Amino acid sequence: MTIQAKRSVTIEDVARHAGVSRAAVSKVLRDAYGVSAAMRARVEASIAELDYRPKASARAMRGSSYTLGFEIPSIHNHFFPKIITGAMTELAHSPYQLIIAPAGPDHDQGPQAIEVLADRQVDGIVAISSRVPQPWLEELGRATPLVMIGRHQPSVSYDTLCGDDLAGAALAVRHLYELGHRRIVHVTLAESRVDTSPDTPHGMRVVGYERAMAELGLTPEYVRTSPDQSSAADGGQELVKQAVLEFLRAADGPVGIFAAHDELALGALEAIAELGLTPGQASVVGYDDTDIAAHPKMSMSSINQSGTQMGVIAVRLLLERIAGRADSVHEVVAPKLMARGSSAPPEPRVPKAADVPSADPTE
Amino acid sequence: MTIQAKRSVTIEDVARHAGVSRAAVSKVLRDAYGVSAAMRARVEASIAELDYRPKASARAMRGSSYTLGFEIPSIHNHFFPKIITGAMTELAHSPYQLIIAPAGPDHDQGPQAIEVLADRQVDGIVAISSRVPQPWLEELGRATPLVMIGRHQPSVSYDTLCGDDLAGAALAVRHLYELGHRRIVHVTLAESRVDTSPDTPHGMRVVGYERAMAELGLTPEYVRTSPDQSSAADGGQELVKQAVLEFLRAADGPVGIFAAHDELALGALEAIAELGLTPGQASVVGYDDTDIAAHPKMSMSSINQSGTQMGVIAVRLLLERIAGRADSVHEVVAPKLMARGSSAPPEPRVPKAADVPSADPTE
DNA sequence: CGCAATTCGTAGAGCGATCTACAAGCCCTC
DNA sequence: GAGGGCTTGTAGATCGCTCTACGAATTGCG
Numbered sequence: 001m002t003i004q005a006k007r008s009v010t011i012e013d014v015a016r017h018a019g020v021s022r023a024a025v026s027k028v029l030r031d032a033y034g035v036s037a038a039m040r041a042r043v044e045a046s047i048a049e050l051d052y053r054p055k056a057s058a059r060a061m062r063g064s065s066y067t068l069g070f071e072i073p074s075i076h077n078h079f080f081p082k083i084i085t086g087a088m089t090e091l092a093h094s095p096y097q098l099i100i101a102p103a104g105p106d107h108d109q110g111p112q113a114i115e116v117l118a119d120r121q122v123d124g125i126v127a128i129s130s131r132v133p134q135p136w137l138e139e140l141g142r143a144t145p146l147v148m149i150g151r152h153q154p155s156v157s158y159d160t161l162c163g164d165d166l167a168g169a170a171l172a173v174r175h176l177y178e179l180g181h182r183r184i185v186h187v188t189l190a191e192s193r194v195d196t197s198p199d200t201p202h203g204m205r206v207v208g209y210e211r212a213m214a215e216l217g218l219t220p221e222y223v224r225t226s227p228d229q230s231s232a233a234d235g236g237q238e239l240v241k242q243a244v245l246e247f248l249r250a251a252d253g254p255v256g257i258f259a260a261h262d263e264l265a266l267g268a269l270e271a272i273a274e275l276g277l278t279p280g281q282a283s284v285v286g287y288d289d290t291d292i293a294a295h296p297k298m299s300m301s302s303i304n305q306s307g308t309q310m311g312v313i314a315v316r317l318l319l320e321r322i323a324g325r326a327d328s329v330h331e332v333v334a335p336k337l338m339a340r341g342s343s344a345p346p347e348p349r350v351p352k353a354a355d356v357p358s359a360d361p362t363e
Numbered sequence: 364m365t366i367q368a369k370r371s372v373t374i375e376d377v378a379r380h381a382g383v384s385r386a387a388v389s390k391v392l393r394d395a396y397g398v399s400a401a402m403r404a405r406v407e408a409s410i411a412e413l414d415y416r417p418k419a420s421a422r423a424m425r426g427s428s429y430t431l432g433f434e435i436p437s438i439h440n441h442f443f444p445k446i447i448t449g450a451m452t453e454l455a456h457s458p459y460q461l462i463i464a465p466a467g468p469d470h471d472q473g474p475q476a477i478e479v480l481a482d483r484q485v486d487g488i489v490a491i492s493s494r495v496p497q498p499w500l501e502e503l504g505r506a507t508p509l510v511m512i513g514r515h516q517p518s519v520s521y522d523t524l525c526g527d528d529l530a531g532a533a534l535a536v537r538h539l540y541e542l543g544h545r546r547i548v549h550v551t552l553a554e555s556r557v558d559t560s561p562d563t564p565h566g567m568r569v570v571g572y573e574r575a576m577a578e579l580g581l582t583p584e585y586v587r588t589s590p591d592q593s594s595a596a597d598g599g600q601e602l603v604k605q606a607v608l609e610f611l612r613a614a615d616g617p618v619g620i621f622a623a624h625d626e627l628a629l630g631a632l633e634a635i636a637e638l639g640l641t642p643g644q645a646s647v648v649g650y651d652d653t654d655i656a657a658h659p660k661m662s663m664s665s666i667n668q669s670g671t672q673m674g675v676i677a678v679r680l681l682l683e684r685i686a687g688r689a690d691s692v693h694e695v696v697a698p699k700l701m702a703r704g705s706s707a708p709p710e711p712r713v714p715k716a717a718d719v720p721s722a723d724p725t726e
Numbered sequence: 727c728g729c730a731a732t733t734c735g736t737a738g739a740g741c742g743a744t745c746t747a748c749a750a751g752c753c754c755t756c
Numbered sequence: 757g758a759g760g761g762c763t764t765g766t767a768g769a770t771c772g773c774t775c776t777a778c779g780a781a782t783t784g785c786g
Contacts, residue, residue: 010741010742010743011742011743011744012742012743022742022743022744023744023745025743026743026744026745027744027745029743029744030744030745032744032745054742054743055741055742055743056743057741057742057743058741058742058743058744059742059743059744060743061741061742061743061744062742062743062744062745063743063744063745064744
């Protein structure tokens with residue numbers, strides 16, 4: 001009575017239709033050695049006629065699944081699509097397909113998402129989550145070709161690829177300094193979510209910030225989001241906004257704000273908009289140069305670390321590993337400052353009603 | 364000499380370790396009938412000790428892969444992550460995992476991405492691409508549980524879920540009308556990319572726009588992006604901007620712009636910003652209410668169709684189908700207008716330099 | 727206490743591909 | 757024309773799991 005779920009066509013069907021053995025069809029599929037032009041033609045005709053598609057799970061059991069897996073820590077951060085885009089263009093004319101496993105919103109779900117990919121027997125994994133213990137990754141890398149994005153710490157069993165976060169943070173700080181800012185604050189994740197080990201981009205940005213500030217003789221200051229920030233539906237933008245709001249209300253002079261990534265920067269800009277401050281009174285520099293930063297209505301200064309390029313490189317490294325490279329590689333991509341309207345030379349804050357910059361009674 | 368790729372733990376190893384048969388372990392894994400508490404405990408202990416993880420591809424060969432696949436047409440459109448978020452929360456405490464296959468940037472790569480999922484033997488598919496022929500989907504739906512998002516046309520072999528695009532378009536048009544606009548233009552995709560069949564959200568929005576305009580006695584006008592819009596790296600935002608720029612340069616009175624989705628609306632806002640027009644001179648209403656629309660610096664009016672909720676519903680429908688439901692369901696979600704700063708009562712355009720609205724010499 | 731019903735566990739086929747052997751046919755070359 | 761080396765194709769084991777069928781042990785009940 002119910003609609004009959006039709007059984008799909010298998011390699012057996014193709015072999016029968018073409019009048020050859022399963023092995024022969026398999027060879028054609030894999031473009032393996034030992035097929036005559038005549039047989040290839042016959043088999044390909046049968047494949048086309050029967051509309052045969054090899055099942056990846058069956059292939060994975062003995063050979064490869066021709067699938068690469070990408071793990072991304074958050075589906076909300078617009079930086080990751082850039083990486084995916086790069087990866088897809090690089091894979092366009094390869095036999096490999098790409099699937100994405102997004103990590104759940106809860107704390108530390110990176111390993112879980114990576115395991116999802118490993119369980120699916122992908123031929124290689126690109127992962128971005130930073131909050132994954134190194135030993136765990138070493139173990140994984142021994143079993144599956146693996147490229148980690150954002151790890152500064154090289155490994156023996158997998159490749160790493162990251163932006164130069166030290167340099168990037170320095171670019172941001174110096175930019176604000178050169179504009180004239182002397183109070184430069186770093187907006188970053190909750191302390192419990194960022195270790196300053198060289199394993200996380202955010203940790204490295206903190207270190208870069210500290211160093212740059214020290215070189216300029218300035219005192220570092222932090223605004224941090226609450227620990228459960230990423231569990232919020234909007235990626236925690238509301239929480240950042242509150243934190244920055246609090247900071248800005250307490251401050252009275254102009255401040256430069258270096259946000260550890262664009263999502264945080266957007267939250268900061270919200271707070272600034274709410275208080276009606278000018279870019280001079282509160283300047284913002286973000287990180288990642290996501291698409292929206294360049295929009296004229298946002299015009300947000302940001303550090304570009306060419307996500308698309310990272311995607312391309314990640315795939316290239318992974319394919320090399322799959323092809324057999326055994327020694328591990330560590331690539332670093334140079335960041336670039338994109339100065340836009342959200343950062344400007346410092347201006348004093350003036351009393352709301354007055355329009356004359358008269359002497360300020362405070363300080 | 365090279366690092367030994369270690370063989371992974373199989374069900375056989377667990378069985379041996381626990382002193383039971385493979386079948387017994389399998390039963391525990393699947394929570395199937397016929398396991399004593401004692402055996403379950405022993406097996407689970409072994410699983411934990413050996414850190415065993417069943418391979419999805421092997422499971423898929425006879426049973427299910429416990430994986431649901433999401434196909435999304437563009438990794439750039441920020442509406443889709445909302446759907447994914449909803450889906451993930453709904454799946455959080457189920458045995459199912461979620462993987463995403465993004466369609467390539469080229470024209471009509473939807474089917475390809477969907478096939479990627481089908482080849483991976485996922486237990487069910489949620490797909491969003493509208494440019495996929497109905498018969499093809501009917502066929503697929505007969506083989507795999509399938510939920511299509513954005514299809515207005517119900518099907519016998521799969522479930523459908525969409526926003527009420529007719530109503531949404533009407534909301535947008537009426538909003539602009541009530542603000543006072545009488546010239547309301549629709550920014551949408553290239554004609555070659557939108558058929559007005561009830562299969563595509565964009566097509567339905569066109570229809571809804573036409574109807575609403577007719578009811579108000581207004582003349583429809585279109586601004587369309589070039590056909591290859593989505594192949595551009597930025598999702599075609601630059602191309603929309605150019606098209607809207609051209610339109611706005613030719614227009615001289617105030618206009619209302621109803622953009623078929625927020626990405627297009629962002630492009631329109633870029634053009635407006637470039638010409639220095641006020642929200643009254645060129646009002647914009649987008650569609651999807653993506654995160655960035657609510658940002659105070661963007662403050663973009665948009666039609667909200669609760670993407671998160673859609674993700675939840677899609678998963679629910681899919682799980683029902685997997686559980687055995689045979690008759691197909693068609694769900695419609697009501698849209699909501701989010702009025703923000705980008706739309707305002709019409710204002711005349713004033714000559715650039717002069718600040719008095721004097722008579723215009725031209726025309 | 728004997729027989730059926732129920733519970734618990736195992737054996738073994740099968741899913742759809744890959745891949746290692748190996749056999750058959752062919753072409754040279756001496 | 758015998759022997760060696762290619763080329764082309766096949767047989768059959770194998771991957772890791774699920775699931776049906778069935779046997780053994782336990783329980784229920786008149």
